[in-house]
Amino acid sequence: MPHDYPTLVILGIGAAILLWLIFSVMKKLFGLALIAALVFGGYMLWTNPDLQQRALDLIGIG
Secondary structure (H helix, E strand, O other): OOOOHHHHHHHHHHHHHHHHHHHHHHHHHHHHHHHHHHHHHHHHHHHOHHHHHHHHHHHOOO
16 A cells, blocks of 8 residues: 555545546446336236236236
């Protein structure tokens, strides 16, 4: 572990940038996964009338 101040500052800035990149990518991946899950769920309800009826009964419409 280096003990000089400039190296520690550079390492800290590098770590902050790396964390920012990781979290921004994870946020985008989570958003894409959420959209994909909603689309897949809608497709399953559209193509399966029994599942659609159970979902409607669950929310109190059917």
